[in-house]
Every structure is written in C-alpha cells, then in structure tokens.
C-alpha cells in the first residue's frame with residue numbers, strides 16, 4: 520500500500536534501471552487527498568530507515584536481475600545517464616538524501632528550511648556489480664577506474680545476495696535538470712549539463728547553467744545577473760564527432776521584465792554565449808522545468 524514514486528528511469532544497452540526510494544505514496548491517504556481536493560504531495564510519506572533499492576530489468580527478457588541492490592535512503596527525480604562497464608552498471612542521478620522537506624520549501628520558499636534540505640542533495644554515481652557469485656563480504660566490488668563508488672556484499676534478502684552501494688559524488692552540491700548529448704544515452708560519457716543555485720537555495724534560487732565533466736568532477740558555468748535559466752538542452756552540431764561539439768539551448772526568465780522570454784544559445788565546449796533571441800510575451804513569462812528541441816525531420820512529443 521506504499522508504492523514508490525518514479526519520475527524517470529535509466530536505460531543501458533541491456534537493462535532498464537528503476538530506483539525505488541523511501542518516498543512513497545500512502546494509498547490510504549490518497550483517498551482522503553481526493554476527497555478533500557488536496558494536492559497529491561499530502562499523500563506522500565518519507566519512510567524513515569527504509570533503504571533505496573535499485574532494480575535492473577532485462578530489456579530482452581523483462582526479468583528483474585536476481586541481486587538486491589540497496590543504498591542508504593535517497594530520492595532522485597532525474598536520471599542523468601546509465602551504462603555498463605567492466606561487468607558493472609553505472610547509474611548517475613541527481614539525488615536527494617531527503618525529499619519531503621523539499622516540498623516544505625516549495626510551500627515556504629523564504630523559510631529557513633532550505634539549507635538543511637539541500638545540503639545533502641548532490642549529483643552522484645552508484646555502481647552495481649552484475650555478477651556477485653564469488654563475492655566476499657569485505658571486498659569492494661567496484662572496479663570501474665577512478666570511481667569512489669563502493670559496493671559490498673552484505674548478507675541476503677529472500678535468498679538473494681544483497682549488495683550495499685555507496686555513491687561517488689559528481690558535484691559537491693545541488694545540480695538539477697541534468698541533460699546529456701543524447702547520442703551517449705546508455706553509453707560511457709563525459710559531460711552533463713544542468714542548473715544550480717549559486718546561493719544554495721535550490722529550486723527557488725536557480726541562477727546558473729553548468730557543464731559538469733563526470734571524469735574529473737570539474738565544471739564550467741554561465742550566469743547573468745537577474746536572469747533565471749532553465750533546463751539546458753544539448754543540440755549536436757551536424758556531423759559532430761566530439762561529445763560536446765554542439766550548442767546548449769536554455770530559456771531565460773528576466774526577473775525585472777516579466778513579459779520578456781529569452782532563448783539563450785551557448786557553445787557547449789566552453790559555455791560561452793553564441794546568440795540569444797528575445798521574445799516579448801502577451802503575459803507574464805513563468806518559470807519552466809523541462810524543455811524540448813526537435814529538428815525539422817524529428818518526431819516530437821505530443822505535448
């Protein structure tokens with residue numbers, strides 16, 4: 520009666536990756552929510568002391584991988600990427616150690632709850648070893664080079680080996696709306712792009728676009744006083760070879776001009792501005808989350 524909330528999933532060449540977090544929908548409360556016309560978050564609960572579990576589902580057979588992968592409880596709206604390397608599944612996400620307080624922050628954006636909630640939000644890498652038959656309990660099963668992620672055999676659950684994972688943090692703090700060069704979806708990759716809040720206030724204080732190098736944890740940023748950027752969308756150059764040969768598209772909200780919307784175009788290599796297009800809107804231009812770009816020949820989403 521407490522299903523996990525899912526916002527996105529990862530996909531490698533062989534597996535889907537689902538992350539079951541302690542953030543659960545209380546079905547009993549859900550009826551009350553509908554009855555009282557309350558918002559759905561009033562039916563969500565953070566299950567204290569419940570671990571987060573990773574499920575690998577075979578794309579070929581639909582079977583769940585017979586190893587129980589767990590970590591300390593965390594939640595992620597957005598997967599960054601996932602891929603397989605050296606017999607392990609690498610899972611990169613924008614994670615929160617707690618998420619229930621995030622919703623308190625949305626309701627009370629000027630409150631002092633912000634710091635405590637986002638202090639534990641980072642983009643992070645979990646690495647899940649696929650074959651654990653020969654594992655011994657004090658051995659870190661992660662062999663992917665240059666990663667601080669760990670995975671240890673830790674008993675069993677219902678007769679299945681239990682692997683406990685700790686992450687490698689890709690950024691020191693909160694970064695959200697992660698996007699990659701989608702040609703590298705399910706593949707080993709170098710870069711993701713996202714937004715963050717330089718003053719540490721998370722969703723309510725987004726002011727910077729960032730390009731993160733996941734190999735060495737370095738980053739390049741773009742920001743402009745008074746502008747609020749949204750999801751950075753990577754568009755590859757025609758016939759590009761390099762992963763970051765292309766542009767980043769982002770919409771900007773102008774804090775001082777509520778009827779002005781800007782499409783910002785950055786060079787993805789160095790995050791320097793290439794061009795911008797300004798639009799005057801009929802009414803106030805409001806914040807957005809996700810974006811979408813489609814070439815003339817692409818099929819687009821129907822929303």
Ligand SMILES: [Fe+2]
Pocket residue numbers: 526596597808809
């Ligand atoms: Fe989302």
